[in-house]
Amino acid sequence: MAMLEIRNLHVKIENREILKGLNLKVNAGEVHSIMGPNGSGKSTLAQVLARRESYLVTEGEVLLDGKDLLAMKPEDAACEGVFMAFQYPIEIAGISNAYFLRAALNAVRKYHGRKEMDAMDFLPFYKGKMKLLEVDESFMTRSVNEGFSGGEKKRNEILQMALLEPKLAILDETDSGLDIDALRIVANGVNAMRSPDRATIVITHYQRLLDYIVPDFVHVLVDGRIVKSGGKELALTLEEQGYVGVETEARALAVAV
Amino acid sequence: MEGRTVSTTIQQLPSYLEAFLQLQKQSPVHRQESWFRAVRESAFTSFCQLGFPTIHDEDWRFTSVVPIAQATFHLPEYDSDGVTEDDISAYRLEGLAAQLVFVNGQYVPRLSRLPVEHKGLRVSSLAEAMLKDRETVEPYLSRYADYSKEAFTALNTAFFKDGAFVFLPRSLALQEPIYLLHLNTGSATPRMAHPRNLIVAGENSQATILEDYVSLGAGVSFSNVVTEIVAGEQAVLHHYRIEREGTDVFHVSTLCIQQERSATVNSHSVLTGGALVRSNIQPVLAGEGGNCLINGLFISNGRQHLDNYMKVEHRSAHCGSHQFYNGILDGESRGVFHGRILVCEGAQQTDSKQINRNLLLSDTVQMDTKPQLEIFADDVKCTHSATIGQIDEEALFYLRTRGLNEAAAKGLLLFAFASECLERMNLGLIRNYMAKIIMRALPQAKQSEVL
Numbered sequence: 001m002a003m004l005e006i007r008n009l010h011v012k013i014e015n016r017e018i019l020k021g022l023n024l025k026v027n028a029g030e031v032h033s034i035m036g037p038n039g040s041g042k043s044t045l046a047q048v049l050a051r052r053e054s055y056l057v058t059e060g061e062v063l064l065d066g067k068d069l070l071a072m073k074p075e076d077a078a079c080e081g082v083f084m085a086f087q088y089p090i091e092i093a094g095i096s097n098a099y100f101l102r103a104a105l106n107a108v109r110k111y112h113g114r115k116e117m118d119a120m121d122f123l124p125f126y127k128g129k130m131k132l133l134e135v136d137e138s139f140m141t142r143s144v145n146e147g148f149s150g151g152e153k154k155r156n157e158i159l160q161m162a163l164l165e166p167k168l169a170i171l172d173e174t175d176s177g178l179d180i181d182a183l184r185i186v187a188n189g190v191n192a193m194r195s196p197d198r199a200t201i202v203i204t205h206y207q208r209l210l211d212y213i214v215p216d217f218v219h220v221l222v223d224g225r226i227v228k229s230g231g232k233e234l235a236l237t238l239e240e241q242g243y244v245g246v247e248t249e250a251r252a253l254a255v256a257v
Numbered sequence: 258m259e260g261r262t263v264s265t266t267i268q269q270l271p272s273y274l275e276a277f278l279q280l281q282k283q284s285p286v287h288r289q290e291s292w293f294r295a296v297r298e299s300a301f302t303s304f305c306q307l308g309f310p311t312i313h314d315e316d317w318r319f320t321s322v323v324p325i326a327q328a329t330f331h332l333p334e335y336d337s338d339g340v341t342e343d344d345i346s347a348y349r350l351e352g353l354a355a356q357l358v359f360v361n362g363q364y365v366p367r368l369s370r371l372p373v374e375h376k377g378l379r380v381s382s383l384a385e386a387m388l389k390d391r392e393t394v395e396p397y398l399s400r401y402a403d404y405s406k407e408a409f410t411a412l413n414t415a416f417f418k419d420g421a422f423v424f425l426p427r428s429l430a431l432q433e434p435i436y437l438l439h440l441n442t443g444s445a446t447p448r449m450a451h452p453r454n455l456i457v458a459g460e461n462s463q464a465t466i467l468e469d470y471v472s473l474g475a476g477v478s479f480s481n482v483v484t485e486i487v488a489g490e491q492a493v494l495h496h497y498r499i500e501r502e503g504t505d506v507f508h509v510s511t512l513c514i515q516q517e518r519s520a521t522v523n524s525h526s527v528l529t530g531g532a533l534v535r536s537n538i539q540p541v542l543a544g545e546g547g548n549c550l551i552n553g554l555f556i557s558n559g560r561q562h563l564d565n566y567m568k569v570e571h572r573s574a575h576c577g578s579h580q581f582y583n584g585i586l587d588g589e590s591r592g593v594f595h596g597r598i599l600v601c602e603g604a605q606q607t608d609s610k611q612i613n614r615n616l617l618l619s620d621t622v623q624m625d626t627k628p629q630l631e632i633f634a635d636d637v638k639c640t641h642s643a644t645i646g647q648i649d650e651e652a653l654f655y656l657r658t659r660g661l662n663e664a665a666a667k668g669l670l671l672f673a674f675a676s677e678c679l680e681r682m683n684l685g686l687i688r689n690y691m692a693k694i695i696m697r698a699l700p701q702a703k704q705s706e707v708l
């Protein structure tokens with residue numbers, strides 16, 4: 001059984017159809033990359049998987065290890081191991097990263113009937129992850145993303161992921177706003193999590209991130225559908241030729257359907 | 258009454274008169290403090306003339322005190338015996354300089370803890386100080402809270418039996434806080450109490466004082482508090498106030514602050530309890546270079562009505578005043594923020610800032626916010642802003658995608674909002690205590706497991 005199975009997913013936002021019959025299968029241990037032009041629905045897919053309830057699913061199903069993901073609330077999906085790194089992380093004043101993350105970690109642990117972590121155990125764990133992502137320890141006491149630069153926000157997303165240890169990570173344009181050093185650090189963080197029982201979906205616009213996080217599969221999302229899938233070399237082709245070719249193909253496909 | 262709301266007459270005048278005469282006969286402090294009797298009588302006369310304010314009075318536009326005006330309240334008998342150490346164990350703190358405990362406006366020595374001897378420091382019952390220490394009390398008492406214009410102050414001045422007296426001698430910097438705990442035991446018949454506190458901080462002295470109003474039992478009652486603070490030259494005073502009485506309590510409090518040259522007073526006020534609450538905070542920046550912070554938080558629910566009124570008088574040049582108020586309103590509650598700033602002629606270089614932020618959690622709440630600047634000097638900087646908003650849905654979703662359930666995520670966001678008020682308090686014992694009280698008062702506190 002695939003870890004994630006998306007079948008014929010149709011999603012509407014404010015009465016406009018954005019995803020128009022999307023299919024995708026992700027097995028444990030795999031890294032999939034989703035590429036595609038702006039506005040094709042990549043973030044919509046990520047948000048639906050993270051269970052943004054205001055996005056209306058009109059057709060199709062999504063199974064996470066056989067469970068109906070679409071029936072889950074955002075917190076249940078998170079506890080079941082789904083983590084989405086936001087394309088635009090939210091700033092929350094007045095809540096420190098450390099407080100928030102310990103609360104989140106304990107919510108997940110509690111869900112699985114595991115003992116909660118007290119501050120004494122949490123801090124060394126948190127600091128270890130900060131080191132991995134080469135993040136300054138002042139992150140701990142700063143408010144969640146408040147006043148963070150674009151790059152700091154993205155790093156903080158990956159730091160959260162490293163702490164929560166999800167089984168399915170969805171990275172939505174985590175590379176945007178990162179310089180090459182930061183990109184390498186973030187990629188290291190993601191690669192450190194790769195394991196046979198975890199899967200990652202990397203949404204990106206550019207091939208560069210995929211030099212560091214090497215995908216097993218690359219999919220091209222155009223106008224709400226996956227129009228082409230292939231191996232990592234597909235990313236290179238896209239980088240060279242742009243999306244024009246696949247867009248034309250997609251239109252032909254849409255007419256044929 | 259025929260649809261008319263205008264009524265400056267006091268419907269229950271006979272019962273107030275009776276209570277006043279009874280006090281003059283029976284209360285030890287009313288009988289013996291002959292030097293204050295004329296003030297009492299004049300205050301009572303003033304109360305009769307003023308009557309209770311109405312919503313036609315600009316300062317009371319958003320708050321009708323009809324429920325207070327219509328009810329008959331009795332003065333409590335002296336009956337603190339019922340309150341035991343166990344009842345107040347939750348209000349004990351380690352590391353205090355002193356804790357005075359009052360039950361229904363009356364001092365209870367049995368439950369109080371006085372400070373260790375300190376040259377010139379006085380922390381005692383006000384009634385006791387009035388009887389034994391007239392020279393120290395008389396120059397200050399009732400000199401700042403104006404009973405000729407404010408009915409509730411007049412009522413308090415006529416009726417108060419007791420309260421706290423704190424006197425800090427010149428240059429004493431008291432490290433540990435002084436905790437004034439005012440307990441309301443509730444009763445079957447409506448009852449009133451008029452606690453009166455007097456805090457005098459001598460030149461260059463420093464202290465932290467907490468006034469806490471708590472209910473131990475249910476029953477309709479009326480608490481009418483007046484606190485006078487006199488901050489001498491260069492004194493630094495941190496004053497904290499919590500109103501967390503039951504939701505059947507009418508509570509009016511008036512905090513009059515007199516600031517001499519270069520004095521700093523930080524007033525922190527947290528309202529979570531009471532049915533109809535009016536908090537008046539009235540600093541007068543009398544000397545040059547004074548600074549005043551009025552920091553507040555109110556959390557209302559059900560049918561509560563919480564009115565935060567402040568009147569800052571800049572009477573001298575080079576003074577600063579900052580008002581920061583956060584409100585969290587739920588249920589069918591009503592909140593008011595009314596910030597008056599008066600910059601008198603000659604108060605040049607005044608720097609005043611006012612920010613009121615409100616979070617509305619239901620669509621049946623009402624929030625009135627009114628900045629009121631009256632400026633009679635030309636070289637001043639006064640700014641104000643007010644916002645009213647809801648919980649940020651994006652932030653809520655973000656927190657939930659990390660595993661927090663909706664109640665916990667909401668609780669966290671509310672606490673973050675409330676923390677803006679906490680962060681303006683000095684780090685330490687009282688701030689930690691306040692944080693716990695605020696957490697418990699938040700609407701999500703019960704469902705949320707994180708907090």
Ligand SMILES: Nc1ncnc2c1ncn2[C@@H]1O[C@H](COP(=O)(O)OP(=O)(O)O)[C@@H](O)[C@H]1O
Pocket residue numbers: 013014018036037038039040041042043044045
């Ligand atoms: N909250 C929203 N409200 C209305 N339209 C939206 C919203 N989010 C996305 N869209 C629309 O959905 C389409 C797909 O957007 P998105 O999923 O963000 O694309 P991508 O991530 O591939 O750039 C776009 O046309 C965008 O305008």
Ligand SMILES: [Mg+2]
Pocket residue numbers: 042043044087172173
């Ligand atoms: Mg996007």
